[in-house]
Amino acid sequence: MLGREHQFEITGAPKVHPKRRAALQDLLWLRGRSAQLSKGLATFDRNYEDPKVILEAVMLQTLLLRFMKGYISAQEIADWANLVECSEDLEYEAAYAEQIDTIVQALANSEINNPIDKDLCTEFLTWLENKCLKANVDEIAIKSEILRLCILVKSEQIDLINACRTIVFLGNQLQSSNLELLLPFKGVASECDAYPTSTSNHLFSRDYVEKSTIEMKVYVGEVRASVLEACDIVINEYSRSQH
Structure with a gap:
């Protein structure tokens, strides 16, 4: 799955409303500040008949790498994880759901558990790479x-x-x-x-x-x-x- 960079689109009907889907994609790829992303999601109400949008392992891999490279902060990752946990119209890529769930929970609760640092993210990246095909992340x-x-x-x-x-x-x-x-x-x-x-x-x-x-x-x-x-x-x- 992760070896195919462009195949992130959900297929099949019904489709999520385009604007709601765009807001969710912005969240999953962390394309803005957390307050901006949260506001974007709140703007478009969820239709509970819509299918859920998938958080893929490659999205999590790239997020962790962006932190490792110094592009984003630990607080931005924690805020992202909290938004993901609170979003009822998201689900995790089935093949790696257990790993993704464990990592998201750890990131969301970093103030209680282990702080988000390079050692923790390296551990998570190694875990994901051992489970997934490594794309050009x-x-x-x-x-x-x-x-x-x-x-x-x-x-x-x-x-x-x-x-x-x-x-x-x-x-x-x-x-x-x-x-x-x-x-x-x-x-x-x-x-x-x-x-x-x-x-x-x-x-x-x-x-x-x-x-x-x-x-x-x-x-x-x-x-x-x-x-x-x-x-x-x-x-x-x-x-x-x-x-």
Whole structure:
């Protein structure tokens, strides 16, 4: 199952409402902040006649890897696990349900049990790898984090220039597929490197723009529009590969 990166789609009728399903996919792949994900789920009520959405082992593998690589925090993982436990329209991939359930419970109750750290996540990853076929989870984890950053940029929950720099850093670790999608982020990051660090770090912040000349405001507006367009393309492309 895990060796087939693109086969994450639930098949068969009936289907979950598209918007509800999208909110659940955002949760399962941790594509935003926990408060944002929780709000997304609350927006679309569950139809109890709908089939449940599957939390697959590969999703959990990539989440643990993202923590190991320093992309997400222990608190973000704990919040994610608590949301998963509270979601009545989720179920675990049948072949690995016992392992997934044990890990999710441990993550959700980390304040009571073992704290979430690299040793714990390494143990869980080893356990999953011994039970499952190891897909190209490193690349999936990197793409998942790039996707999350693009969503955060669009919702203005992260500084644009730092997001571009991080996306470029992550993109340099990808081994294949559509690296040209990330060129707009590289262009912005490279151009901002020409400014002093104290300036470039705040170049696209609202406070900086409000104090800038009209020409600078136009320039920043054009750059922001270009980045947002690139974010839309990445979100569309990477989301399809995760369904």
